[in-house]
Amino acid sequence: MPSKSCYKNTSIVCFIISAIILIVGLTVFFVVFRPYLDDFVNDEIISNSIVVDNTDEGYPDWQTNTGDLPPFYTYTYFFNLTNVDDVLNGSYPIFQELGPFVYKENRTKIDIVFLEDRTKVEWREFRQFFFVPELSFMNDDVEIVSLNPGYLGVCTQSGGEEPMTIALSGPVLLRVFQNWMYNSFVNHLKIDYLNPILIDAESKFDINDFYSSWANRTDDGENNIYKGMHISTVESGASEISLEITKQLFNTKVDYSFVSDSTNMIWYNASKTESQSIEQTDAIYRLQSTFQLSLNQLTLIINWLNSDDFNQTWLWPYFASNFKIENEQDLAFLQWGSASATKKQNHKTTSVYNLYWDYPYPGVPEYGYDCQAPFCSTIDYATSKYLLNDPTYGIFDMTNMGNFLIYSSDKLAIMYNLTDKQVLILKKYIFSFSKIYSFFFLNEYIFPAGGTLFTKHSVNYWLFNGTDALLQYASPSMPGIPILINDSSIEDSKKRPVNTLYTGKSSQDLVSWYISYLGHDTLDYYAEPIPVAGTDDWGQFPPFLTEEDNKQLYSFSSDYYRTVPIFLNSTYEDEYGIKLFRYLINDSFFGIDPLYYQSIQGFVNASGAYNATPIFLSNPHFYGVLDQQWINKTTGIVQNILNDTTIIDIEPNTGKVFNVQESLQVNVFLNVSKHFFSVFNPDVVNDVFFPSGWLSEISQAREKDAGLIKDIYIGQGMSKFGYWIVVGVALITLILTVTFFFCSNKNKQVYELQ
Numbered sequence: 008m009p010s011k012s013c014y015k016n017t018s019i020v021c022f023i024i025s026a027i028i029l030i031v032g033l034t035v036f037f038v039v040f041r042p043y044l045d046d047f048v049n050d051e052i053i054s055n056s057i058v059v060d061n062t063d064e065g066y067p068d069w070q071t072n073t074g075d076l077p078p079f080y081t082y083t084y085f086f087n088l089t090n091v092d093d094v095l096n097g098s099y100p101i102f103q104e105l106g107p108f109v110y111k112e113n114r115t116k117i118d119i120v121f122l123e124d125r126t127k128v129e130w131r132e133f134r135q136f137f138f139v140p141e142l143s144f145m146n147d148d149v150e151i152v153s154l155n156p157g158y159l160g161v162c163t164q165s166g167g168e169e170p171m172t173i174a175l176s177g178p179v180l181l182r183v184f185q186n187w188m189y190n191s192f193v194n195h196l197k198i199d200y201l202n203p204i205l206i207d208a209e210s211k212f213d214i215n216d217f218y219s220s221w222a223n224r225t226d227d228g229e230n231n232i233y234k235g236m237h238i239s240t241v242e243s244g245a246s247e248i249s250l251e252i253t254k255q256l257f258n259t260k261v262d263y264s265f266v267s268d269s270t271n272m273i274w275y276n277a278s279k280t281e282s283q284s285i286e287q288t289d290a291i292y293r294l295q296s297t298f299q300l301s302l303n304q305l306t307l308i309i310n311w312l313n314s315d316d317f318n319q320t321w322l323w324p325y326f327a328s329n330f331k332i333e334n335e336q337d338l339a340f341l342q343w344g345s346a347s348a349t350k351k352q353n354h355k356t357t358s359v360y361n362l363y364w365d366y367p368y369p370g371v372p373e374y375g376y377d378c379q380a381p382f383c384s385t386i387d388y389a390t391s392k393y394l395l396n397d398p399t400y401g402i403f404d405m406t407n408m409g410n411f412l413i414y415s416s417d418k419l420a421i422m423y424n425l426t427d428k429q430v431l432i433l434k435k436y437i438f439s440f441s442k443i444y445s446f447f448f449l450n451e452y453i454f455p456a457g458g459t460l461f462t463k464h465s466v467n468y469w470l471f472n473g474t475d476a477l478l479q480y481a482s483p484s485m486p487g488i489p490i491l492i493n494d495s496s497i498e499d500s501k502k503r504p505v506n507t508l509y510t511g512k513s514s515q516d517l518v519s520w521y522i523s524y525l526g527h528d529t530l531d532y533y534a535e536p537i538p539v540a541g542t543d544d545w546g547q548f549p550p551f552l553t554e555e556d557n558k559q560l561y562s563f564s565s566d567y568y569r570t571v572p573i574f575l576n577s578t579y580e581d582e583y584g585i586k587l588f589r590y591l592i593n594d595s596f597f598g599i600d601p602l603y604y605q606s607i608q609g610f611v612n613a614s615g616a617y618n619a620t621p622i623f624l625s626n627p628h629f630y631g632v633l634d635q636q637w638i639n640k641t642t643g644i645v646q647n648i649l650n651d652t653t654i655i656d657i658e659p660n661t662g663k664v665f666n667v668q669e670s671l672q673v674n675v676f677l678n679v680s681k682h683f684f685s686v687f688n689p690d691v692v693n694d695v696f697f698p699s700g701w702l703s704e705i706s707q708a709r710e711k712d713a714g715l716i717k718d719i720y721i722g723q724g725m726s727k728f729g730y731w732i733v734v735g736v737a738l739i740t741l742i743l744t745v746t747f748f749f750c751s752n753k754n755k756q757v758y759e760l761q
């Protein structure tokens with residue numbers, strides 16, 4: 008029979024063994040196994056979520072979606088206005104919804120630079136869209152009638168059609184300069200002043216030697232005194248124009264000679280470099296007949312008149328000396344301000360409108376020509392050039408022209424170095440010019456090209472071009488309002504400023520968080536500057552999200568041009584068995600907010616991003632708009648809750664967006680005031696949100712991503728499984744020890760009784 012001490016020692020040994028097993032098991036699990044497993048799982052998550060180098064596992068998917076990622080599709084739908092004539096006569100619009108027109112979207116980050124120990128990264132985005140006909144309703148060349156945001160934007164900035172027409176005189180005058188004054192007018196002057204220039208040249212040389220050299224010398228030689236004053240070249244050989252014909256060409260009494268009064272038009276028409284016209288053909292025939300020239304000989308003369316040698320050696324020095332100008336284009340400003348570049352007729356200045364048959368516009372363009380009365384004051388070329396063409400204040404720009412009309416005379420006199428009299432006459436000139444020229448350009452060039460209140464373009468044009476005939480005049484730097492950016496080449500994307508974001512290296516909560524968008528760290532479109540903030544366009548959110556701590560997240564949207572708050576709506580498991588957090592856009596985002604100039608619930612004001620064009624974004628089909636009047640003012644808009652909201656499904660461990668359906672509608676607000684459309688559209692009288700179209704950008708997770716999450720689930724499961732194994736072993740050991748302890752005590756009592 009065991010001794011008393013034996014029971015006691017055995018019990019103690021068992022207790023010590025079980026305690027050692029428990030301590031060692033827990034120590035191994037919590038100090039070695041679980042941290043290693045957790046670190047392995049977390050490292051796998053972070054390596055796919057946070058990118059700080061091009062060797063990182065998640066870099067390929069972060070850099071582009073053109074690899075093995077599932078396609079990113081953009082579904083677009085348009086509202087075709089079917090009763091435009093009725094709307095122009097005061098009725099409400101009726102729409103026919105057409106779509107989808109589906110495009111595959113490729114996004115690639117370029118010019119990637121990691122900054123500040125890789126805590127930040129900057130890049131540009133190269134975006135391209137490719138039409139997918141097999142998924143589309145019809146080809147994207149179908150034409151859509153819609154309210155023209157370009158026309159409405161120009162009217163909004165100007166304050167209505169009447170002030171728009173007056174302010175448009177600036178861009179119209181610029182076109183007169185670009186299309187005629189800078190080129191045709193200067194070429195006219197070159198022919199007009201052949202007389203004094205060639206007579207001066209004749210006077211400097213032996214006349215017979217001069218004529219011989221002009222007609223048949225083929226090279227300049229060294230220090231040639233006749234440089235720029237000969238028509239033959241080494242390539243063409245001598246012209247073989249006789250001395251007698253040469254003398255006729257330089258005779259003031261011979262019709263059509265270089266130096267006769269009838270020279271102007273005949274040589275101008277003959278020497279035009281544009282495509283041949285009837286006038287040019289007639290001029291060539293007359294010159295050949297008058298001077299008995301072959302076509303080759305006449306061609307040599309015309310080439311000489313247009314040559315750089317003749318222009319730079321003889322013509323330009325004459326203009327610079329006599330008109331005190333710096334370059335040929337200054338002749339146009341000189342003529343505009345004082346009408347003094349053209350030769351006087353009967354001791355009076357002449358306008359290009361009266362002087363040249365090929366002037367293509369309907370009236371006198373020069374301020375200086377209207378300024379001939381004794382009380383008037385012309386403007387010198389330098390002041391004219393500054394007034395019209397200064398990059399900051401020049402009234403060629405429509406906004407500057409509008410400001411010129413409303414600023415005080417004192418302010419304008421200081422800004423442009425003008426007298427009060429000049430300011431007064433200039434304003435009178437602008438009103439007069441706009442009545443003739445602005446209306447002419449609108450009716451001849453702008454309206455026929457679609458620059459009207461309602462216009463028609465193809466789906467493709469609305470989406471990716473958006474160039475408007477009126478905007479091309481009013482805002483050359485932004486001639487169109489495309490709905491989507493579609494880069495024709497990588498060079499297009501390089502023209503845009505960079506985006507800068509945190510990588511997440513310094514803090515996981517800042518992964519893919521915007522610092523600046525297109526070079527701007529604040530948005531100045533609103534009542535006060537708004538910082539750029541939020542994750543990258545529904546791309547990557549912080550890892551390790553929880554239902555308790557992440558009920559609201561923030562994403563910066565390049566479509567809405569601001570930060571979008573999203574809230575946790577629900578959780579669910581997808582077809583792969585992956586748990587996802589579903590987020591929706593907060594209703595407050597579409598609410599009334601003076602900070603964002605939002606005064607109508609349901610509509611996000613994006614006007615600031617489009618030069619004050621009244622563009623408002625909403626859910627498709629006005630879903631969520633509480634005031635029914637805006638919905639009731641349109642016909643043909645049918646809501647569908649499945650498509651009319653934005654949904655973002657995020658896998659909480661990695662923060663990756665597994666599914667996204669970003670749905671938004673582009674609307675143009677026709678806010679009619681009493682005189683807004685008083686000139687061209689006087690019967691348009693209803694305030695209406697005109698829906699242009701809506702789009703839904705859709706992307707879904709791939710099986711590879713699901714596999715990654717399942718690996719993470721396995722790792723997390725192993726961690727939990729290991730924990731419960733250790734706890735289970737410890738409990739079993741503890742139970743056995745206690746059982747043994749009680750059994751030992753019982754045996755001990757039996758032993759003592761015996």
